[in-house]
Amino acid sequence: xxxxxxxxxxxxxxxxxxxxxxxxxxxxxxxxxxxxxxxxxxxxxxxxxxxxxxxxxxxxxxxxxxxxxxxxxxxxxxxxxxxxxxxxxxxxxxxxxxxxxxxxxxxxxxxxxxxxxxxxxxxxxxxxxxxxxxxxxxxxxxxxxx
Amino acid sequence: xxxxxxxxxxxxxxxxxxxxxxxxxxxxxxxxxxxxxxxxxxxxxxxxxxxxxxxxxxxxxxxxxxxxxxxxxxxxxxxxxxxxxxxxxxxxxxxxxxxxxxxxxxxxxxxxxxxxxxxxxxxxxxxxxxxxxxxxxxxxxxxxxxxx
Numbered sequence: 358x359x360x361x362x363x364x365x366x367x368x369x370x371x372x373x374x375x376x377x378x379x380x381x382x383x384x385x386x387x388x389x390x391x392x393x394x395x396x397x398x399x400x401x402x403x404x405x406x407x408x409x410x411x412x413x414x415x416x417x418x419x420x421x422x423x424x425x426x427x428x429x430x431x432x433x434x435x436x437x438x439x440x441x442x443x444x445x446x447x448x449x450x451x452x453x454x455x456x457x458x459x460x461x462x463x464x465x466x467x468x469x470x471x472x473x474x475x476x477x478x479x480x481x482x483x484x485x486x487x488x489x490x491x492x493x494x495x496x497x498x499x500x501x502x503x
Numbered sequence: 504x505x506x507x508x509x510x511x512x513x514x515x516x517x518x519x520x521x522x523x524x525x526x527x528x529x530x531x532x533x534x535x536x537x538x539x540x541x542x543x544x545x546x547x548x549x550x551x552x553x554x555x556x557x558x559x560x561x562x563x564x565x566x567x568x569x570x571x572x573x574x575x576x577x578x579x580x581x582x583x584x585x586x587x588x589x590x591x592x593x594x595x596x597x598x599x600x601x602x603x604x605x606x607x608x609x610x611x612x613x614x615x616x617x618x619x620x621x622x623x624x625x626x627x628x629x630x631x632x633x634x635x636x637x638x639x640x641x642x643x644x645x646x647x648x649x650x651x
Contacts, residue, residue, distance in 0.1 A: 393599045394620040396541035400532040401601035407528060411521045 365429060373421030380413045448496045456489045536602065539581065539615025548581035548615070555586070555593035555606040558635035560626060572641040577648040578621045584614040596629035597643055603629045618645045 361369075381387070387406035392398040463482050466475055535541060542548060551574065552563040562574040576582050586595055588606040595614065596603035599622075604614045618624075626641035 389601065391599055392601050393618060393622065393624065395600055395616075395618045397536050397600045397602045397615075397617070400536055404525075404529055404532055405601075408525055411525060415518070415521070 361429075365425075368429075369422065369425045372425040373417050376421040376424070377413055377417035380416050381410070384409050384413075443500070445496055445500045449493070452489055452493050452496065456486070456493075459485055459489065536615065539583070539613075539617070541617060542581040542615065546581055548583045549576075550583045550585055551576075553584045553586045553595065553606070553614075555588040555595065555628070555632075555639075557590050557633050558628070558639040560595070560628075560639070560641040561589075572626075573644065574626075574641070575644045575646060576616065576618065578645050579619055579648045580617070582616040584616055586612045586614055591632050592630050593628045593632050593639070594630035596627045598625045598627060600624070605630065618643075621645045621647045 387409040389402055389405055392402050459482060463479060463486075466479050466482070539548070549565060551565070553574075554561040554563070560572050560574075562570045564570070574584075584595070586604055586606045587610060588608045590608065592608070593606040594603050595606055597616075600616075600618070602614075604612055606612070622645055624643040624645065626643055628636055628639035632639065
């Protein structure tokens with residue numbers, strides 16, 4: 358690939374490795390703490406760990422590459438956008454505060470022995486997370502590309 | 504071959520390798536669980552008949568004793584849960600084993616159980632079986648093999 362030097366390749370690899378570690382750490386390095394000692398659960402745990410690290414590898418390569426390439430080939434010239442009203446000054450803080458609050462509430466629910474009703478509630482909140490993320494992307498899009 | 508072309512092809516090849524390896528290992532694990540390959544050869548497994556009904560688990564021990572929503576086994580000993588259903592399709596899900604098996608009317612499916620850790624574990628129905636589905640909860644009680 359043109360324009361990439363040794364230092365760039367090193368940063369690329371580092372970006373991939375960091376993503377690999379983050380993904381692994383989020384999933385407790387492929388451990389399922391609630392499983393008990395049994396040959397069945399050993400098989401299940403082994404397959405889960407294997408699948409998790411395979412997914413981790415795929416995630417790390419793609420996400421690490423996206424992060425590296427978007428920084429390495431970012432636009433260097435500045436562009437100015439004229440808007441009549443800058444709604445982002447209100448919308449963005451509201452969305453970010455709502456997102457932070459939602460993550461805090463979710464953290465109260467998440468524990469290894471969560472019952473099915475709790476899992477449903479967490480699932481609903483995670484759906485709201487996605488909704489908020491979509492709203493933030495929409496606001497940014499409207500601000501700069503409309 | 505250009506480097507970009509190599510990466511493009513290797514993406515597909517690595518994805519295929521990962522899927523094949525996971526598929527083969529999963530199949531091996533499934534065969535082991537399905538046939539109880541981990542059972543000790545010198546011990547005969549105890550067969551417990553499990554009949555799923557709306558909305559209760561019925562466990563019938565070899566001596567004829569019937570227990571509802573609760574089954575007691577000994578740690579480290581092999582058991583076969585012969586699973587069937589008396590009405591609609593259910594699924595026996597032992598959460599802490601990470602394993603579930605369908606209970607289908609007219610069919611008997613063996614579930615090869617061997618638990619090494621005493622404790623009380625959750626049993627859920629993992630197949631929507633009617634309005635009372637969420638109440639179909641049982642317990643697997645694993646006692647120490649030296650007790651009693």
